[in-house]
Amino acid sequence: MMQTDIMAELGPLFLGSRLKRLAERLQAGAAKAFRDAGHDVQPGHMPLLAVLDRYGPTTVNALVTAIGVSQPAVTRNLAGLVSLGLVASGAAAADRRQRTITLTPAGKALLADVKQTVWPRTHDAVAAMCAPLSGPLLDQVAALEAALAERPLDARIAALPAPLRLVPYSPAIAAEFGRINSEWIAEMYTLEPHDRAVLGDPQEHIIDRGGDILFADSEGLGIVGACALMPSGGGAFELTKMGVSATARGRKVGEFLLAGVIARARAMHAEGRLAELYLLTNTKSAAAIHLYKKLGFEHSAEIMARYGSRYARCNVAMRFPL
Structure with a gap:
């Protein structure tokens, strides 16, 4: 049986795929941390919710600009948030062709909780993994992968006391x-x-x-x-x-x-x-x-x-x- 990690072995050639794999491991841990806190929400939803929490009601185009991802990706995530009852979508007052996205009371309540419970510990867990990194980028990626293999992100988050x-x-x-x-x-x-x-x-x-x-x-x-x-x-x-x-x-x-x-x-x-x-x-x-x-x-x-x-x-x- 092959024991090699082909992405690590070929280095820069598969950097994009390797970073995607690393991101998936981080997001899987964050998703479990949200579930453990009683929230049926995905890490990919959080940037959208954070923009709405900080800046208030806004349009889809403004969300695309603020987050820096494609409009189809933003639209998919918004559909999930609407189905969860966390955001609402309505015609903008200034231009009926635009949609205004707002946080619902449930969305506001969720953010008030995760900003005090899940976010601080996630920040501290990731910061602790990154603190000892030094040297070339690929060595840093390898160190993060090894850290997550030893202990997933959700376990690191759970070990930190809630403020x-x-x-x-x-x-x-x-x-x-x-x-x-x-x-x-x-x-x-x-x-x-x-x-x-x-x-x-x-x-x-x-x-x-x-x-x-x-x-x-x-x-x-x-x-x-x-x-x-x-x-x-x-x-x-x-x-x-x-x-x-x-x-x-x-x-x-x-x-x-x-x-x-x-x-x-x-x-x-x-x-x-x-x-x-x-x-x-x-x-x-x-x-x-x-x-x-x-x-x-x-x-x-x-x-x-x-x-x-x-x-x-x-x-x-x-x-x-x-």
């Missing part, structure tokens, strides 16, 4: 819910009786009534964020008490946490437990409102009329399109 992770509610960490939220509410507003009741006993006011609380745990810092889904009756749930510790601000904990809570709400909706998702806030929380809009929440006068009186500080109400 952020979601933690479910438990009585042992219930006090963190009150600590984190009391901190920011007292800093920006005034703790109202409703706040004190919910923060003082989240088990009674949220968990025992069929709601849920998720926490964000940061490597090295512990619990740094919290957010709740609190039942309001009739299948309506309020996304409430989303706070991030001052020590963790600037790390995009809020975006990661909000994406996780939205995903939890979608799962509850699929189970028939949650029919409506809304939130109440104040214009002083401008950064939070921007984040809510970014991940799909929409202003709602109806929600304001129904629930706005719950807090004296409330002058903004939003609904999430499930």
